[in-house]
Structure formats: C-alpha cells, structure tokens
Amino acid sequence: MQYVRLGSTGLKVSRICLGTMTYGTPKWRDWVLDDQASRPFIRAALEQGINFFDTADMYSDGASEEVLGRALRDFAKRDQVVVATKVFNPMGPGVNDKGLSRKHILDAIDASLTRLGMDYVDLYQIHRFDYETPVEETMEALDAVVRSGKARYIGASSMFAWQFGRMLAVSDRGNLARFVTMQNHYNLVYREEEREMLPLCREEAIGVLPWSPLARGLLTGVQRRGEKGATLRAATDEYAKKLYVESDFDVVDRVVDLARRRGVSPARIALAWLLHQPVVTAPIIGASKPGHLDDAIAALDVQLSADERRFLEEPYRPHAIRGHS
Numbered sequence: 170m171q172y173v174r175l176g177s178t179g180l181k182v183s184r185i186c187l188g189t190m191t192y193g194t195p196k197w198r199d200w201v202l203d204d205q206a207s208r209p210f211i212r213a214a215l216e217q218g219i220n221f222f223d224t225a226d227m228y229s230d231g232a233s234e235e236v237l238g239r240a241l242r243d244f245a246k247r248d249q250v251v252v253a254t255k256v257f258n259p260m261g262p263g264v265n266d267k268g269l270s271r272k273h274i275l276d277a278i279d280a281s282l283t284r285l286g287m288d289y290v291d292l293y294q295i296h297r298f299d300y301e302t303p304v305e306e307t308m309e310a311l312d313a314v315v316r317s318g319k320a321r322y323i324g325a326s327s328m329f330a331w332q333f334g335r336m337l338a339v340s341d342r343g344n345l346a347r348f349v350t351m352q353n354h355y356n357l358v359y360r361e362e363e364r365e366m367l368p369l370c371r372e373e374a375i376g377v378l379p380w381s382p383l384a385r386g387l388l389t390g391v392q393r394r395g396e397k398g399a400t401l402r403a404a405t406d407e408y409a410k411k412l413y414v415e416s417d418f419d420v421v422d423r424v425v426d427l428a429r430r431r432g433v434s435p436a437r438i439a440l441a442w443l444l445h446q447p448v449v450t451a452p453i454i455g456a457s458k459p460g461h462l463d464d465a466i467a468a469l470d471v472q473l474s475a476d477e478r479r480f481l482e483e484p485y486r487p488h489a490i491r492g493h494s
Contacts, residue, residue: 170218171469173450175251176349176376178322180291182251184444185465186221186378187214188453192236193229201229202457204236210456211240215250217466223352223378223453224285225255225296226277231284238285247287254281255326257296269299271310278319293320294352297493298328304339312345324350324378327492330365337373348375352453354492355379357388357424357439357481358417361488371448381492382443382452383436387413390425390435412491419484427477433467434460440468442481 171184191200192207202210211222222241224233234254241250256277259267267273278293293314299307314320325333325348333351340347351370355362356379370377383389421435428435443452454465473481 170466172220174376175292175322175450177374178349178376180251180322182221182451183219184451184469185219186223186253186451186453187211187219187462188380188455189222189224189233189237190228191455191457193232197229197232200457204232204239207236208240208243210462211237212244213459213462214456215245217462219466220249221251221253221451223253225258225294226260226281226284227255227258227296231260231280234281234284235286238287242286251291252285252287253292253294253324254285254290255294255296256281257299269295269302269307269310271306271313274307274310274314278314282319289319289321291321292324292350293322294324294326294350296326298332304336305343308336308339308343308345312340312343315346322346322349324348324352324376326352326380327354329490329493330369333366334369350376350378350450352378352380354381354412355443355449356382356384357442358384358413358420358485359488359491360482360485361490367446367448376450377446377448378450379443379452381412382454383439384413384417387417387421388424388435388439390421390428393418414488416486419486420481423481423484427480431471433471434464436461436464437468437471438473438481440465441471441473442478444468445473445478 172181173184175182191202193201194203195201222237224237226234256274257269265272311323315323323346337348353362353366367377386392424435424438428438440452443449456462
C-alpha cells in the first residue's frame, strides 16, 4: 500500500480509501450488504494496508456508521485508522434534521459519533452545499466541532468551485478551521471537475477524494451499451441513471480495449488513470465482491504511458454538471 499526505496536512492516508455506502442494511437500498456480509471487506481492507474509511450519516440511515464502527473496534486500533463521515442530508422528519445550520451540524456530529462508537472522527465533511444557510454560520459551526475535539479536520463534497472558494475565504477571514479535502464526482467519463474545481484544489493545496471513481461500475466494463444493468445495483440505482449517458460508452470501450491489450481488468485501467492525476489523493472505492479490493489495490502498480492516457481521454465529450444534488 502507498500512503500520502491528506492535502496540506501532516496526516497520512492510504492511496485507496474504502467507501462504506455499500455496507449497512438492504432495507435502505437493495444492493447494500448487511453487517455480517460487510465485515469481511473491512477486515480485508485493513489487512491489505488500507487505513482510510469513508462513510456518511445518511448511508443506510445511519446503519453504515454503526457497521463501520463495530468492525473497526474489532479489527483495528482507533489511532491507526482514519475515519471520515459526512453531514447535510435529512436524518429525520423535522425541519432542522438536515442542512448545514449550526443546530444540525452540532446535533449531527454527536449522533454520528454515537453510531460509530468513537470520541472523534478524523475528517468531518459537508455532503453538499446548503443554499439556505449562511456560509458564515456553517463555517463557524464546523470550527466549533474541530475546537471541541470531535473532528480533527474538515472537508467538503460536490459543489461549484465558486461556492467552495467562498467558503475557504470565509474561514480564512475569520481564522476558522479550513477545509483540507474535496470529495467530488470525478472519473474517466465525468471530467467536468477539471475545468474549475481541480485547479482551485491544486492552488489551495486541497486533497481530492473522488467519489464514484468507476462511474457506479460503468468503467468495469461489465455493463455494455444498451443494457439496463448487469448487476443488481446497476439495475436499481436510479441516481446512477441520472449521472451517465449513452455516449459515455465511447470512453468505456477504450478502457476495455486497453485493459485487454494490457492483460488486466478494466477497473484497474480506469483507477490507474485517476491515480495518475496529480491532484488526486485517494479515490473512494466501493467493494461488494472480493475482487473489487484486489483490483483497486493492484491499480496502484499500473503505469500508463502518456499515449495510453490520451487514448483513454480522447472520446470524452462535455457533460452537464452532475452530482451536486
């Protein structure tokens, strides 16, 4: 396993982050694994050197945090792992059970820590931008979370670059805790982040943690053009259907072609391309089958030439902005 600094911090994280949206309860989504089915993947990740785990309060309505917390207590020492969770999405029926108000942030961090069974998280991330709460209120609340010791660092997720820049400016003016990461939608078939967000992150020394690095499985080559879905998740993940379009298969075909010529899986090629991007710290990968972890870790050793990267990139066509909601 390779380890890198998380943005400009001194914290070292594995080059692969295990995302845990897949773990929790199938009552939330049909393709989610329950507690017992999830634990072997978390244990295997630890055994292969992954020390970075990402979850969110909304995943399985909190059950994902519970599953991750129990597994880490059983298989690891707390000070040897880096745990990230998120806040923003609705966690109850009340009008204040969502968003980035001071009330919700302070309530949500306590609830997340209870579910995780931890005293603190290493990285506390805002899951989306809140159009209804003043940026100043959000940044001051996040600063309070850090100063209380309930989070070591803070991060953000998908939004427009101007929004992220505004939040960074507010924290700088007020001498408040500053975002150290951006978890955004970025992969070979969705590269709109290269226009503004990634240059901003490079300039501000922000660590980039791409979500959906394999485009919800599209870049594994399992699903072919015109198919409704080769897996349960592909067939039932309505959100994925909003993210990707038919022309994306032009890129997928290149990935499959190069993978065949290199004698490796398409997933390794797609992840290797992402890992070649200098601003990327650690892609957040999901694993629901044993080979998923192996492919992700093996991608660290796949070196792509400049010509191979151009071959993969050439069919890309501009997209409407997707993933901010």
